[in-house]
Amino acid sequence: MKIVSYNLNGIRARLERLLEYLGEQQPDVVCCQELKSAEENLPRKEIEAAGYGALWHGQKGFNGVAILARGVEPVERRIGLPGDPEDVQSRYVEAEVNGVVVASIYLPNGNPVGTEKFAYKLAWLERLRLHAAGLLAEEIPVVLAGDYNVIPTNTTEDVFSVRAMADDALMQPESQAAFRTLLYQGWTDAIRARHPDGPQYTFWDYQAGAWRRDAGFRIDHLLLSPSAADRLLDAGVDKDYRGREKASDHAPTWVTLADL
C-alpha cells in the first residue's frame, strides 16, 4: 500500500502533472496539500475519471487539502483540526482507507518570525499535538502525511544551508521543538527510519536556481503510529517529478506499508 504526501502548489495548475503521477505510480492514497482552489472549482470529475475517490477540503485562493484513494471512497473521519473554532483555514482532513487512518496536513508556514503568523503556526502545532495524542490512544494504524513546514534538524541531511535558513520560521528552535515533541509521543518519521543518513529533500524553491543547485530541504513528512510502523516496507521521495515541466516546488514523498 503506497501512501503519498504531495504538496501540489495549485491543483488546477498542476492537474496534468497530478494525473500523470497517478497513472505512472498507481499510488493507493495521495494526501494533497495547497490545492489553492475553492470547493466549486475542484477537479472532481477528472480525479474520479482517473479511478480515485476523494475527500476534499478546499479554500478559495490558498491552502486546501484532500485525500485521494484508488478505487475506493475515503471514509471521512474529520474535516478541520480541532481546538480553534475561529480557524477557517483549510489545513487538515482525516479519513479511513482500507483499515488505515490517513491525515492530510498543511501546517502553517509561519513567516515572518515574530508575527501573528508565527504564533498561529506554533498554536497549530500544539493543536496537532493534542489531536495526535488521541489518535495514538486508539492504537490503530495511522499515517499523518503532509507538508509540516518544519525542517527537523540543523543538518545538511535536512537542509542545504543552515545559514541561509537560520531566520526562517521553518527552522526556528520553537518549530523544531514542537515537531520533536510530536514525534516523541511515539510516531515514526518514516523517511528517516528508512534513510538514517544523507539528504532526503522534499522541497526546492523556484527561485535562485534552487533545483539546479540541489538547494532543497526536508519539510514533507509521513509520521506513522506504532502499528503502522510495524508494517513499514519502504519510504522515499519521487524526486524526478520536481524536475519536470510545470512541476510543483515539492516532490511526492511516500511510504509503502505491508498489506495485512
Added chain:
DNA sequence: ATGCCGAACTTCGTTCGA
C-alpha cells in the same frame, strides 16, 4: 536589505508561499 519564481485573486499589480 531585497529580489530571484510561480499561482491565484485583489487581475496587468498585489499577496502569499518557503
